[in-house]
Amino acid sequence: MKSLLKPLAATLVAATSLAGLAVVAVTPAAAETVLRLDEVAVGELDPGKATDYADSILMFNIYDTLVLAAQGGPGVVPHLAESWETDGKTYTFKLRSDVKFQSGNPLTAEDVVFSLDRMKALGQGLSYLFANVEKAEAVDPATVRFTLTSPYSPFLSALLRLPIVDKKLVSENLGAGDGDMKDWGQGYLSTHAAGSGAYKVVSHNPQEETVMARNADYFLGVPAKAPDTVRLRYGLEAATVRTLIAQGEHDITSQWLPPEVLKALAAGGAQLLVETGGSGFYIKMNTTRKPLDDLNCRLALTYAFDYAAGVKMVAITDEVSQGSPASGPLPAGMLGALPASEAYARDLDKAKEYLAQCKYKPEDFTLELSWVGEVPLEERYALLMQANFTELGIKSEVRKIPWALFSEQVTKPENTPNISQVFVNAVTGDPDTLIYGMYHSSAAGTWQSPEYLKDAKVDELLDRGRTETSDEQRAATYTEAGKRLKELAPTIFAYDQNAVFAASKRVSVPALTDRSKAFGLTGMAFTFRLMEMNE
Numbered sequence: 452m453k454s455l456l457k458p459l460a461a462t463l464v465a466a467t468s469l470a471g472l473a474v475v476a477v478t479p480a481a482a483e484t485v486l487r488l489d490e491v492a493v494g495e496l497d498p499g500k501a502t503d504y505a506d507s508i509l510m511f512n513i514y515d516t517l518v519l520a521a522q523g524g525p526g527v528v529p530h531l532a533e534s535w536e537t538d539g540k541t542y543t544f545k546l547r548s549d550v551k552f553q554s555g556n557p558l559t560a561e562d563v564v565f566s567l568d569r570m571k572a573l574g575q576g577l578s579y580l581f582a583n584v585e586k587a588e589a590v591d592p593a594t595v596r597f598t599l600t601s602p603y604s605p606f607l608s609a610l611l612r613l614p615i616v617d618k619k620l621v622s623e624n625l626g627a628g629d630g631d632m633k634d635w636g637q638g639y640l641s642t643h644a645a646g647s648g649a650y651k652v653v654s655h656n657p658q659e660e661t662v663m664a665r666n667a668d669y670f671l672g673v674p675a676k677a678p679d680t681v682r683l684r685y686g687l688e689a690a691t692v693r694t695l696i697a698q699g700e701h702d703i704t705s706q707w708l709p710p711e712v713l714k715a716l717a718a719g720g721a722q723l724l725v726e727t728g729g730s731g732f733y734i735k736m737n738t739t740r741k742p743l744d745d746l747n748c749r750l751a752l753t754y755a756f757d758y759a760a761g762v763k764m765v766a767i768t769d770e771v772s773q774g775s776p777a778s779g780p781l782p783a784g785m786l787g788a789l790p791a792s793e794a795y796a797r798d799l800d801k802a803k804e805y806l807a808q809c810k811y812k813p814e815d816f817t818l819e820l821s822w823v824g825e826v827p828l829e830e831r832y833a834l835l836m837q838a839n840f841t842e843l844g845i846k847s848e849v850r851k852i853p854w855a856l857f858s859e860q861v862t863k864p865e866n867t868p869n870i871s872q873v874f875v876n877a878v879t880g881d882p883d884t885l886i887y888g889m890y891h892s893s894a895a896g897t898w899q900s901p902e903y904l905k906d907a908k909v910d911e912l913l914d915r916g917r918t919e920t921s922d923e924q925r926a927a928t929y930t931e932a933g934k935r936l937k938e939l940a941p942t943i944f945a946y947d948q949n950a951v952f953a954a955s956k957r958v959s960v961p962a963l964t965d966r967s968k969a970f971g972l973t974g975m976a977f978t979f980r981l982m983e984m985n986e
Contacts, residue, residue: 489703490705497641514616516613546595569621584598608881624636649666650664706726723771729877733780735900737869742816745811747809756839760835787882837849890932
């Protein structure tokens with residue numbers, strides 16, 4: 452593996468699978484093809500505020516970024532940037548000269564600077580990824596330089612979450628506000644796009660759907676078989692989606708359907724698409740409240756949990772499941788993940804041994820097992836835990852908590868439930884954006900970190916992972932961090948999450964069916980120009 456301190460122009464070679472599309476724009480077929488899909492959450496169109504899966508789908512298609520996640524492996528490849536070099540603290544990018552925004556304005560270094568400044572000024576969405584960027588400056592129209600306050604190895608992957616915005620267009624559409632940039636175009640970008648992406652926004656209703664159409668002037672071209680129009684719908688009920696798929700009026704479901712619905716759709720002829728490697732299902736233990744402030748009690752629960760039953764609950768077919776056994780905090784395939792051979796398995800005898808060493812007796816406490824009301828699947832795991840822990844003589848109460856209340860409760864350790872359940876993903880594909888926010892002591896008090904873990908060794912390892920310059924060093928550091936976290940047992944690592952989507956046979960998504968074309972960043976498989984419509 453090469454050091455980040457070396458010039459990275461050579462990474463152009465790695466971009467073959469994506470750059471291969473950079474031929475000529477293809478004339479769309481006479482008969483318009485329409486791709487119809489859905490997501491549970493409403494879609495956020497403003498790139499300075501986008502955070503979740505639905506938002507990511509919009510960003511990856513309407514906007515472009517300096518780099519793209521590599522296909523078939525870890526790392527990033529050039530996109531808007533042709534090449535770059537770094538000394539660890541400054542990153543200098545050479546931009547392509549053939550890119551225009553959908554408005555017709557040329558994309559320059561000034562737009563890159565504006566996009567970063569806007570995101571940091573708003574302080575929303577994924578702006579925290581750029582907290583250590585001191586400044587960005589346009590060296591010339593085709594060169595942009597970022598200066599960091601300190602070396603930060605995940606910076607390149609963070610750029611996957613910096614959509615480049617058309618400065619001229621936004622500046623012409625500012626709303627009321629203070630300062631030269633007034634509202635930074637928030638009003639305008641809540642309903643309009645200012646990107647250079649392969650798809651343009653036709654209409655946007657965040658409570659209903661976003662309609663997009665191919666951009667005939669896209670700098671890489673849009674293949675003929677890619678959909679002409681895309682309709683991304685929001686908040687459809689599972690029963691509605693099932694009916695629409697059966698009637699041939701829908702193409703790809705969200706990943707949030709219950710396993711039994713996905714199983715029924717597959718039995719009815721739908722194909723199952725699977726996205727792996729970027730997220731996990733974590734059962735969080737509040738280490739500040741009794742009895743889980745005692746390591747032996749946490750270890751007892753860790754060994755009492757029935758991992759095999761948990762994975763079985765999200766199985767769809769014998770070959771496809773929404774979960775696979777976890778070996779630690781990092782999903783299999785991620786940089787530094789522990790080997791699959793170290794996957795967790797239930798051991799009730801060990802659980803009883805650890806419980807016997809706990810300073811609290813089972814008869815002296817009752818565990819609060821919470822689950823998020825908007826994610827009904829979590830209730831099943833709360834009931835599974837309740838049954839598992841009962842075998843140790845531990846009493847528990849299952850509580851349904853709305854997301855808004857849960858996210859408020861976890862801001863204070865005394866209000867945080869004994870046990871919480873969350874799905875967490877690496878928003879850039881880098882391990883730093885998955886486990887730093889969960890386990891570094893400075894990050895405690897968010898929905899990702901209801902454990903309130905404070906461990907100097909974990910902090911040191913996670914800080915080191917941000918500054919080491921080679922993939923080999925970083926992998927070793929995150930492996931060590933994974934082992935340390937297993938020793939401390941702040942979390943029951945229930946399973947590595949597999950996102951499973953049911954789809955009609957009229958659409959092909961190579962990034963979700965061919966591992967050599969899979970992305971290490973969740974959501975990027977929904978790059979519409981890489982899909983094919985079969986009719």
